[in-house]
Amino acid sequence: MNIERKELAPFNEEITLTIHKDDFEKEFMDELRKYRQQASLKGFRKGKTPMSVIKRMFGKSLLGEIIQKKLEEGINNYLTENKINTLGQPIPSDDQKEKELDPSSLEDFTYKFEIGLSPEFEVQGLSKEDTFPKYVIKVPDEKIEEEMDRLRKRMGQYEEIEEGEIEAEDLIDLDAKELENGKVKPKGWDTYFSVSIDRLADDKLKSELIGKKKGYSVQVDLTNLEQNTDQKFINKHYLNLDEDEQKEIGNFFEGKVAKIRRMALAEMDEEFFKQAFGKDSVDNEEKARGEIEASYLDAYGKQADVLLFKDLQDHLLQKNTLELPEVFLKKWLLVSNPEVSTDQVDSEFGPFKENLRWNLIRNKLINKYNIDIGVEQIKDVFKAQITSYFGANVDQNAPFVVETIDRMMQNKEQVEKVYQDLLFDQLYESMEGEITIDPKPIDLAEFEKLLADEQNKNKVAELVGSEEE
Numbered sequence: 001m002n003i004e005r006k007e008l009a010p011f012n013e014e015i016t017l018t019i020h021k022d023d024f025e026k027e028f029m030d031e032l033r034k035y036r037q038q039a040s041l042k043g044f045r046k047g048k049t050p051m052s053v054i055k056r057m058f059g060k061s062l063l064g065e066i067i068q069k070k071l072e073e074g075i076n077n078y079l080t081e082n083k084i085n086t087l088g089q090p091i092p093s094d095d096q097k098e099k100e101l102d103p104s105s106l107e108d109f110t111y112k113f114e115i116g117l118s119p120e121f122e123v124q125g126l127s128k129e130d131t132f133p134k135y136v137i138k139v140p141d142e143k144i145e146e147e148m149d150r151l152r153k154r155m156g157q158y159e160e161i162e163e164g165e166i167e168a169e170d171l172i173d174l175d176a177k178e179l180e181n182g183k184v185k186p187k188g189w190d191t192y193f194s195v196s197i198d199r200l201a202d203d204k205l206k207s208e209l210i211g212k213k214k215g216y217s218v219q220v221d222l223t224n225l226e227q228n229t230d231q232k233f234i235n236k237h238y239l240n241l242d243e244d245e246q247k248e249i250g251n252f253f254e255g256k257v258a259k260i261r262r263m264a265l266a267e268m269d270e271e272f273f274k275q276a277f278g279k280d281s282v283d284n285e286e287k288a289r290g291e292i293e294a295s296y297l298d299a300y301g302k303q304a305d306v307l308l309f310k311d312l313q314d315h316l317l318q319k320n321t322l323e324l325p326e327v328f329l330k331k332w333l334l335v336s337n338p339e340v341s342t343d344q345v346d347s348e349f350g351p352f353k354e355n356l357r358w359n360l361i362r363n364k365l366i367n368k369y370n371i372d373i374g375v376e377q378i379k380d381v382f383k384a385q386i387t388s389y390f391g392a393n394v395d396q397n398a399p400f401v402v403e404t405i406d407r408m409m410q411n412k413e414q415v416e417k418v419y420q421d422l423l424f425d426q427l428y429e430s431m432e433g434e435i436t437i438d439p440k441p442i443d444l445a446e447f448e449k450l451l452a453d454e455q456n457k458n459k460v461a462e463l464v465g466s467e468e469e
Contacts (some may be wrong), residue, residue, distance in 0.1 A: 001019055002020075003017050008114065010325065011118075012114065012325040012369045013117060014093055017075060018109070019110050024067065028106070032062065064101070079115075085118035091113065091114050091238065093112035093115075095112065118326070119323055132311055137301075138444065145298065152266045157264055157308075160259055167262065168197055169325045170197050171194055171195070171261040172194065175191060176191050177253060177255075179250065189249045213257070222252075225238070251365070254453075273287075276288070300444070317357060321357075325449070329356075367428070372429060373419050378415060383401065
């Protein structure tokens with residue numbers, strides 16, 4: 001096999017491969033003999049079919065497979081041995097004509113391919129002279145108080161309210177009677193059930209009940225009382241029917257508020273701290289508030305990292321312009337996606353090029369920092385997720401944990417997401433160590449506005465892309 005290479009344009013070359021008859025003839029004939037031994041054709045004994053018949057019936061497709069394999073091996077080995085980094089995949093040259101294969105008259109074959117070359121460069125823009133602001137968020141006291149109340153409510157208990165008015169998160173008991181034409185139905189169905197004010201489906205009903213006291217009567221439609229209920233739920237929880245019990249009962253009832261119950265905040269005692277935080281080190285209110293603040297700072301810190309990473313990405317794209325073989329890339333996109341038109345490729349090429357440039361920069365940095373995400377690292381993330389769900393005291397080597405991790409590893413989307421998250425973390429940490437960080441204090445409200453603006457930018461970019469399609 002002979003291989004020649006010539007430049008067509010910057011970062012765009014043509015490779016000519018000549019596959020000599022001697023390169024494939026023996027393999028071709030050996031494969032034909034195998035076909036002949038296995039062939040059982042009408043009019044011939046098994047293994048005795050004339051070679052001319054075998055060649056006529058199977059020769060062309062078999063020869064095509066062998067030539068294709070030789071081409072792929074030849075070009076891949078050539079690129080690997082010569083350490084040629086390409087963009088996209090080799091595509092047939094514009095003047096490459098389709099070859100007519102004749103298994104009865106073997107000859108040399110010459111094929112021409114175009115390749116796009118990846119530019120050689122060293123990443124610029126990462127040094128201690130490059131300074132980037134990193135937002136440091138101040139967590140408001142009321143935010144900490146809200147989370148503390150949420151935890152105390154979660155572990156609290158309902159208490160009956162005798163004199164007070166109904167509030168938005170209360171639970172009320174209704175002593176209800178079936179209605180007919182807007183009036184209590186004689187010998188109708190009587191029932192007693194509880195509903196949560198914040199789960200009511202009708203906002204008007206919710207507004208009507210809030211502020212009322214025990215003894216207030218209200219008309220309700222059981223089919224539209226609480227969110228996400230069905231007839232089975234209504235029969236069991238509102239009508240108090242047995243599972244197999246069938247009765248003709250209407251949907252409209254008049255309910256009298258018999259009880260008002262409100263979630264009382266759990267006492268901040270040893271049991272509360274242990275259940276809420278799962279740490280022996282958190283044993284008083286001050287430490288609990290510190291733990292809540294640290295949790296918020298960690299979450300907001302990760303979001304600040306994302307904003308800083310975006311600034312770094314924009315900076316590196318500006319500092320590393322990278323010339324690309326645009327003509328080749330457009331042709332490659334068309335060859336790889338036959339359903340896509342030239343106009344579509346032209347309209348979407350800008351974002352594609354920017355993404356390609358960033359991938360080249362990112363891959364350079366991954367190699368520079370020797371970042372390697374292994375299977376065990378991904379499993380450790382899944383293990384942490386399971387521990388977070390079931391609690392810190394779960395045995396991480398328990399059979400159900402191991403089996404759950406194995407199932408999660410079979411989900412390609414989950415694995416890819418964790419892989420990308422780990423890659424982001426390690427790449428960001430490595431880049432952060434090379435630049436100068438300027439801490440910038442910021443109020444939570446202002447920081448959340450910055451996040452929202454960034455999300456809106458991304459949505460606009462997606463919308464523009466979809467309109468171009």
